[in-house]
Amino acid sequence: MQVIACDGTLFADFLVAGTYFLRKYRSVVNDLNVFPVPDGDTGTNMFFTVRAAMVEAHKQHTRSLKDVAAAAAQGSLMGARGNSGVIISQMFRGFAHAVRHRDAINTLEFASALADGVQAARKALLKPVEGTILSVAGAAANACFKAAAAEPDFYAVLHATVDAANEALEKTPEQLAVLKEAKVVDAGGQGFVYFMEGILRMLPGRSPYTTAFPRNPVRRTTFTSKQTVETHRFCTEFVINQTATQPDALRALLTPHGDSLIVAGGDGTIRVHLHTDYPEKVADMAREHGDVSRLKIDNMEEQHNVLVVDRESKPRGIVAVAPGEGFAKIFKELGADVVVIGGATMNPSVKDLLVAVNKVLAPVVYLLPNDKNIMLAAKEVDALTERRIVVLPTPTVADGVAAMFGLLNHPDDPNVSADQALADSMVAGSGSIFRAGRDAQIGGVSVTRNELVGALEGRNGHAERLVEGPDAAAIAVAMVRASVESDPSLVTLYYGHARRRKEAEAIAQTLKAQFPSASVEAYYGGQPTSDYVISIER
Amino acid sequence: MSAKVAIVTDSIADLGELAVEITVVPLTITFGSQQFTDGVDLTAEQFYDKLEHDHDQPKTAQPAPAAFADAYRRLLAGGAEHIVSLHASAELSGTYNSASLAAQQVAPDRITVIDTRNASAGEGLLVLCAREQAARGDSVDAIVAQARADIPNDLLFAAIPTLTYLARGGRIGPLQSLLGNVLQIVPIITLKDGLVAEHNKVRTFARAVDQIIDIVASRVPQKRHARCAVMHSVAPQLAQKVCERLEAAIEPASMITTCAGPTVGTHAGPGAVGVFFIP
Numbered sequence: 001m002q003v004i005a006c007d008g009t010l011f012a013d014f015l016v017a018g019t020y021f022l023r024k025y026r027s028v029v030n031d032l033n034v035f036p037v038p039d040g041d042t043g044t045n046m047f048f049t050v051r052a053a054m055v056e057a058h059k060q061h062t063r064s065l066k067d068v069a070a071a072a073a074q075g076s077l078m079g080a081r082g083n084s085g086v087i088i089s090q091m092f093r094g095f096a097h098a099v100r101h102r103d104a105i106n107t108l109e110f111a112s113a114l115a116d117g118v119q120a121a122r123k124a125l126l127k128p129v130e131g132t133i134l135s136v137a138g139a140a141a142n143a144c145f146k147a148a149a150a151e152p153d154f155y156a157v158l159h160a161t162v163d164a165a166n167e168a169l170e171k172t173p174e175q176l177a178v179l180k181e182a183k184v185v186d187a188g189g190q191g192f193v194y195f196m197e198g199i200l201r202m203l204p205g206r207s208p209y210t211t212a213f214p215r216n217p218v219r220r221t222t223f224t225s226k227q228t229v230e231t232h233r234f235c236t237e238f239v240i241n242q243t244a245t246q247p248d249a250l251r252a253l254l255t256p257h258g259d260s261l262i263v264a265g266g267d268g269t270i271r272v273h274l275h276t277d278y279p280e281k282v283a284d285m286a287r288e289h290g291d292v293s294r295l296k297i298d299n300m301e302e303q304h305n306v307l308v309v310d311r312e313s314k315p316r317g318i319v320a321v322a323p324g325e326g327f328a329k330i331f332k333e334l335g336a337d338v339v340v341i342g343g344a345t346m347n348p349s350v351k352d353l354l355v356a357v358n359k360v361l362a363p364v365v366y367l368l369p370n371d372k373n374i375m376l377a378a379k380e381v382d383a384l385t386e387r388r389i390v391v392l393p394t395p396t397v398a399d400g401v402a403a404m405f406g407l408l409n410h411p412d413d414p415n416v417s418a419d420q421a422l423a424d425s426m427v428a429g430s431g432s433i434f435r436a437g438r439d440a441q442i443g444g445v446s447v448t449r450n451e452l453v454g455a456l457e458g459r460n461g462h463a464e465r466l467v468e469g470p471d472a473a474a475i476a477v478a479m480v481r482a483s484v485e486s487d488p489s490l491v492t493l494y495y496g497h498a499r500r501r502k503e504a505e506a507i508a509q510t511l512k513a514q515f516p517s518a519s520v521e522a523y524y525g526g527q528p529t530s531d532y533v534i535s536i537e538r
Numbered sequence: 539m540s541a542k543v544a545i546v547t548d549s550i551a552d553l554g555e556l557a558v559e560i561t562v563v564p565l566t567i568t569f570g571s572q573q574f575t576d577g578v579d580l581t582a583e584q585f586y587d588k589l590e591h592d593h594d595q596p597k598t599a600q601p602a603p604a605a606f607a608d609a610y611r612r613l614l615a616g617g618a619e620h621i622v623s624l625h626a627s628a629e630l631s632g633t634y635n636s637a638s639l640a641a642q643q644v645a646p647d648r649i650t651v652i653d654t655r656n657a658s659a660g661e662g663l664l665v666l667c668a669r670e671q672a673a674r675g676d677s678v679d680a681i682v683a684q685a686r687a688d689i690p691n692d693l694l695f696a697a698i699p700t701l702t703y704l705a706r707g708g709r710i711g712p713l714q715s716l717l718g719n720v721l722q723i724v725p726i727i728t729l730k731d732g733l734v735a736e737h738n739k740v741r742t743f744a745r746a747v748d749q750i751i752d753i754v755a756s757r758v759p760q761k762r763h764a765r766c767a768v769m770h771s772v773a774p775q776l777a778q779k780v781c782e783r784l785e786a787a788i789e790p791a792s793m794i795t796t797c798a799g800p801t802v803g804t805h806a807g808p809g810a811v812g813v814f815f816i817p
Contacts, residue, residue: 326720329720330720330721333720333721334721401721405739405740405741408738408739409738409739489742489744489745490741490742490745492741519741519742519743519744521721521722521741521742523720523721524720537741
């Protein structure tokens, strides 16, 4: 059966088929994502973008192509996510513009509209780069045009189009060094191929769902440690509505503030995508030009790191709150997928925790609050996400480290209970040594402002206690004595942001001399609020 | 009268002076351009000293089939009716392979080659047991059956103070995740299906030793029954302490202490301790 005309109904079916394929293969596309930033979300972004186009297209109860294409373009513009998503949305926009007076088109008109779409996408980019989705779509459009000149059947024409797109995709590593280094083809280009291939596969039988598989994806490797996000860490996206400003003017304005800039749209609605180090400032600049909505800010460094350490198939994930960078490193190396910096005077919000949890690609997420003041917020998260959240009762960061070992010893087990995770914990005392911010009296001990003091956290029925001493080492020794009756097995000292390794090691020496049978370890905790965090184990 | 059944093993069994009435075929150790014969011209102390201070990574090589063939021929010529040849896990070393080839050449029906799925003193325990049976005059079938029955129960739990050597030897495998850690983590190592595996992780070496004692005690259902071997890499005092604690915990039927030779030592490095036991 030949298909020689494309009307609104067929176009909407095209979108269903393409979206279906992208959904199916989005994780393959994610794995290929190394350019421009290896944040591993290209497939997901493209899928959401085309899905938005599909949803809007299906709201049109008309067979007229011009209306359906316009709706798809508007939907994809509003739903566009990420660099590649915005590029796709521009293709829809160019396509819709080309067919704006048509109820149905033949293959030649389709090819011409596709070329207009690619042209529009190219124009939306500040610096079009070859070896990306642009090259792939460009080659596809050319082949489409050549085939359509002689062929009225959509299947034959799209076959030639997909072949050319695949061929161009294979060439992307030659065009873009970063792809070659990572031994991958371009992720956006691959996403485009999947989308077109989906359409092609549905054509002969005209069923938008297909069980056919596309060719084996080129997926030789994923990330290398070399690819890190160093500057312009925040992927920032938003839509400006009701603006009188032209895209070109906005582009000029935003160019100095980051890279991967895309400014797309017109007629009062502009979509902006930018990688920058100060997303809020950029959003404020945009607010002077209209109503800013759909603001989305992603820390690509975190996205990237998450994707480097895990894959979608992980049975469980771990999110830990850490009171400083050093702790963050420790938790990551013990297996936390995402670490939220916070504690003491900077409690993360429920939303911060939710965002962190949602970054973990696992159905079960263990959440370690590591501070008694964060426990409540942590318990709120479960109701807000589809993932099952297990909040471990870790009221202190010392308990958090112990719990990480508990999880470490049940690798990949999503059924570890909170009790099991903490069953082997030997933590007998923990606390911090800091300069008192004000005069205070706790448990019969009074301190004056700026005096160095130790605070033992409440544990085993004991209330919080203050410990005094002439210096940090003496306070540390007193804290150990107050926590255990005989010698401890392990004392861990985490020095804060303002302290140095040497100082911590000197205290460790003193502790070692006082408790000869104990192991004493000193690590950088990086916490801003105290000089030392101390963990005492039986 | 020499025993009718002769026992052969390789130097991975780390039996040293305990290898009485046992023929040990040594491995070859190469440091750079220097070659040594395991336990013959390189003592354990010398080996660990070189391991720590030499730039070269030692390489151990299984004995050639000819070395086993020579040993087998000599024993058969000397009056042995049958040979039971017990070797380190084929997953870890090519020794079993070499021995099997030699047995095929020499007298396949008079030599039984056994893969102990173990190494070091774990292999040694089985060898000693076979030697005892042979000395008692047990039949080949009985000796082989006993060894085969013991193999799956021959367990190891060990603690390694530093993972540097394991990493250097490229044997880190499943322990990869522990490298480059900020926090010191001590893994408790075990043997699973003839391969090195991780049992769990703890914070300090002392705690690892405590846990090993606990694990052994929990796996030994009956006192005065287990056969134990405490293996150490030039840490005799530590091994002595472990022996005392095992004595108190399970009162083993027999207990030996051995120093891990180059094959295990290359990967474990100095300061490690482990307990092999057959509950």
